[in-house]
Amino acid sequence: MNNFLIILEAIPEGRILGFDMEFLMELGIQLINTLILTLFLAKFLYKPVRKFMLDRVHRISEQILAASSAEHMALSLKAEYENKLRDIELERNSVIDSANRRAQEKSEQLLSEARQNAEMILARANRDIEMEQERVKDDMKQELIDLSTLLAGRFAAVSLDRQAQDRLIAEAISDMGDIKWLK
16 A cells, blocks of 8 residues: 555656656557567467367367257157157057957857857757657557556456456556656
8 A cells, every 4th residue: 555655646746647758668668568478479379279269169060060960860760760669559450450350250250150069959959859759759658558458458357346447557557667757
């Protein structure tokens, strides 16, 4: 602070800056130093700094181009993968649909075969039942004939009264055993 006061006291009255010879010499020396420093810096540093900055601009522009190229490639790969996924989805759906159709056709075929087999088995069972009924009827007729012959033989051998006839019929029926009569 003392230095500032000394400088202010050195300035003549009525002037803010003293443009005396010493001030002008210092100002001239400073201008020459600035000019020499500027020329020196321009001579030795301007080209290397400019080259460095241009190289940096080129590197950055190349990186931007590489990034945009990589982005474009990534977008095209993404689109390609999405197309492939869509194709795979369509193919999967067609495979599932064809498998469902084949399964449906196979199911219908198996059901048709099962119905035909069931109808054949039912028809065969009905024929077997009818044949068995006919056989049983024939057996029953034969049994009735045998029973009638037996009864006629007993009646012919003995002339019986009503009580004896009832007893002989009961014995004949008990000899035949449990027979179910068909309709």
